[in-house]
Amino acid sequence: MTASxxxxxxxxxxxxxxxxxxxxxxxxxxxxxxxxGNPSPRICETPAGMINSIGLPGAGIEHFLAEDLPFLxxxxxxxxxxxxxCRVEEYEALVxxxxxxxxxxxxxxxISCPNVKQGGLAFSVDPAATAxxxxxxxxxxxxxxxxKLTPNVTSIAAIxxxxxxxxxxxxxxxxxxxxxxxxxxxRRPRIATNVGGLSGPAIRPVAVRMVWEIAxxxxxxxxxxxxxxxxxxxxxxxxxxATAVAVGTATFRDPAAALGVIDGLEAxxxxxxxxxxxxxxxxxxxxx
Amino acid sequence: xxDRVAACAQCWNLPVVANRSPGGRYRELVLRAPELAAxxxxxxxxxxxxxEGLDPFLRRPFSVYRMDRAGGTFSLLYDVVGRGTGMMARWxxxxxxxxxxxxxxxxxxxxxxxxxxxVAGGVGVVPLVAxxxxxxxxxxxxxxLLGARTADLLLGEADFRGLGATVDVSTDDGSRDHHGPVHxxxxxxxxxxxxxxxxxxxxxxxMMAAVSRVAEGAGLPCFVSMEAGMACGFGxxxxxxxxxxxxxxxxxxxxxxxxxxxxxxxxxxMA
Ligand SMILES: Cc1cc2nc3c(=O)[nH]c(=O)nc-3n(C[C@H](O)[C@H](O)[C@H](O)COP(=O)(O)OP(=O)(O)OC[C@H]3O[C@@H](n4cnc5c(N)ncnc54)[C@H](O)[C@@H]3O)c2cc1C
Ligand SMILES: Cc1cc2nc3c(=O)[nH]c(=O)nc-3n(C[C@H](O)[C@H](O)[C@H](O)COP(=O)(O)O)c2cc1C
Numbered sequence: 001m002t003a004s005x006x007x008x009x010x011x012x013x014x015x016x017x018x019x020x021x022x023x024x025x026x027x028x029x030x031x032x033x034x035x036x037g038n039p040s041p042r043i044c045e046t047p048a049g050m051i052n053s054i055g056l057p058g059a060g061i062e063h064f065l066a067e068d069l070p071f072l073x074x075x076x077x078x079x080x081x082x083x084x085x086c087r088v089e090e091y092e093a094l095v096x097x098x099x100x101x102x103x104x105x106x107x108x109x110x111i112s113c114p115n116v117k118q119g120g121l122a123f124s125v126d127p128a129a130t131a132x133x134x135x136x137x138x139x140x141x142x143x144x145x146x147x148k149l150t151p152n153v154t155s156i157a158a159i160x161x162x163x164x165x166x167x168x169x170x171x172x173x174x175x176x177x178x179x180x181x182x183x184x185x186x187r188r189p190r191i192a193t194n195v196g197g198l199s200g201p202a203i204r205p206v207a208v209r210m211v212w213e214i215a216x217x218x219x220x221x222x223x224x225x226x227x228x229x230x231x232x233x234x235x236x237x238x239x240x241x242a243t244a245v246a247v248g249t250a251t252f253r254d255p256a257a258a259l260g261v262i263d264g265l266e267a268x269x270x271x272x273x274x275x276x277x278x279x280x281x282x283x284x285x286x287x288x
Numbered sequence: 289x290x291d292r293v294a295a296c297a298q299c300w301n302l303p304v305v306a307n308r309s310p311g312g313r314y315r316e317l318v319l320r321a322p323e324l325a326a327x328x329x330x331x332x333x334x335x336x337x338x339x340e341g342l343d344p345f346l347r348r349p350f351s352v353y354r355m356d357r358a359g360g361t362f363s364l365l366y367d368v369v370g371r372g373t374g375m376m377a378r379w380x381x382x383x384x385x386x387x388x389x390x391x392x393x394x395x396x397x398x399x400x401x402x403x404x405x406x407v408a409g410g411v412g413v414v415p416l417v418a419x420x421x422x423x424x425x426x427x428x429x430x431x432x433l434l435g436a437r438t439a440d441l442l443l444g445e446a447d448f449r450g451l452g453a454t455v456d457v458s459t460d461d462g463s464r465d466h467h468g469p470v471h472x473x474x475x476x477x478x479x480x481x482x483x484x485x486x487x488x489x490x491x492x493x494x495m496m497a498a499v500s501r502v503a504e505g506a507g508l509p510c511f512v513s514m515e516a517g518m519a520c521g522f523g524x525x526x527x528x529x530x531x532x533x534x535x536x537x538x539x540x541x542x543x544x545x546x547x548x549x550x551x552x553x554x555x556x557x558m559a
Binding site for chain 2: 005006007008012013015016028036037038039040041042043044045046047048049050052054057200201249251252253254255256
């Protein structure tokens with residue numbers, strides 16, 4: 001799968017990547033209204049990764065449904081809508097709108113984006129708030145609902161359980177980790193919002209640990225992500241309990257990174273004589 | 289948003305033909321790429337992967353410098369400023385470069401035969417040399433205004449002369465020709481009666497801002513090649529946003545809406 005916010009709305013990537021080969025395409029998070037996003041600089045490079053504070057720019061859900069979804073429907077790949085709002089009612093409205101649309105396989109609730117000032121953060125740092133938004137959205141759709149969680153919490157397992165109990169069909173994790181970088185000569189933080197979200201290989205060990213904790217705590221499927229560059233990285237998540245994986249920041253270095261992961265997984269299964277990748281899900285042999 | 293452009297980008301594995309120094313910290317990297325040499329337009333850029341491993345993590349963007357269609361090569365001219373360019377400087381003929389290209393839009397050249405002013409600051413000459421190379425065969429008069437801090441940092445003079453352009457030089461320290469910033473050279477030419485159809489500029493932000501103010505004052509259209517830190521180069525990370533003049537807060541992406549912008553669109557005092 002693709003990670004939201006790293007593959008645009010698919011259309012930008014269509015000439016570089018065979019979209020039909022993706023397991024699923026998760027689009028950049030949509031909101032009810034158009035948003036300009038955050039001031040620049042919005043990104044900075046860090047060791048084995050980057051910090052971003054993009055601020056969810058976009059033309060809004062209606063623009064996506066009218067302009068981009070018809071394009072994506074020409075492909076066989078399931079399209080997953082990612083949505084975010086500042087209030088429960090906004091999530092509910094977005095989900096209700098998506099529920100009416102054909103060509104949307106599932107809805108991901110981005111209740112974890114750390115960037116929008118009064119936005120998502122509040123929801124997924126608190127089990128009760130997570131339950132509140134998930135259950136409101138559950139009542140608004142019969143499509144599969146994915147709760148995407150922030151790692152910026154003490155116990156991600158507790159949040160995941162709250163989402164499961166409120167009716168989520170799957171958990172996606174992790175979103176970016178709150179981070180900061182400072183230019184020592186100008187004494188300015190390297191991004192305009194001072195702090196932003198860290199992604200890329202630098203966060204992978206944290207992400208694997210969190211996916212393992214979530215998978216141990218819930219019965220619903222877990223979509224693992226965070227710094228996946230190749231098949232071996234993806235296998236760590238799968239062994240930790242993820243039934244699917246998403247590729248994010250790696251796409252910026254190599255637009256076809258997600259396809260490289262798929263090819264690598266197939267080669268690994270052949271090499272190891274494993275018939276189905278399911279056999280590896282959660283198959284980590286932990287030390288006792 | 290720029291599907292027109294991103295539509296044809298892809299990753300290429302390009303043989304290094306040469307990686308030579310025209311002087312100073314600068315290097316010219318010549319790459320064999322017949323398809324790209326035939327297809328790329330002046331002002332477009334490429335995104336180069338510098339490291340095998342994870343450091344530096346992101347690709348590095350560079351404008352296209354010279355294109356040799358007959359020889360099937362194109363080149364980049366880069367300033368060795370950090371880790372990525374430091375790695376590139378060690379590449380040798382026989383090595384291969386992982387290059388994502390072509391990216392971004394290109395310079396528009398309005399119809400007509402009037403002279404074009406190409407105003408460059410430092411390594412900002414790169415896309416302007418590419419523009420001169422494309423326009424020179426049409427016989428349209430080209431006037432290059434090259435600015436540098438000191439005479440020994442001047443770049444591109446031989447390129448422009450070789451392409452038949454008139455060249456004027458300005459240095460901040462007065463070590464050569466016009467003494468002062470390059471926008472004051474443009475103003476001086478306009479004051480003495482030189483006429484241009486369009487002003488094209490590339491260089492540090494403050495320099496482009498000053499040049500665009502001079503152009504605006506003279507009622508001349510002005511196009512600038514912008515720079516911003518970017519992660520992808522093809523419009524999906526949305527990191528390279530630049531605030532533009534509008535009643536409400538509005539950003540455009542350097543990678544796919546640019547890097548070439550109408551100078552009147554840019555809000556210069558914003559990051
Ligand atoms: C569209 C576009 C076209 C460009 N064309 C050219 C070109 O033709 N020739 C050329 O030499 N450079 C060009 N650049 C700038 C070039 O991308 C940077 O110089 C390069 O990324 C530096 O990489 P590094 O790893 O060597 O430096 P780093 O190790 O990342 O940084 C080293 C130092 O350089 C500074 N630096 C990093 N990036 C930039 C930047 N974009 N502008 C100014 N200073 C920077 C850093 O602040 C730091 O002090 C272009 C940039 C863009 C966006
Ligand atoms: C530039 C950028 C933009 C992102 N935008 C979104 C977004 O709009 N919605 C979202 O749920 N996650 C967003 N993310 C988070 C990713 O989807 C992913 O959860 C995170 O980056 C970890 O995976 P990675 O290390 O493979 O990138 C963004 C990440 C980056 C780097």
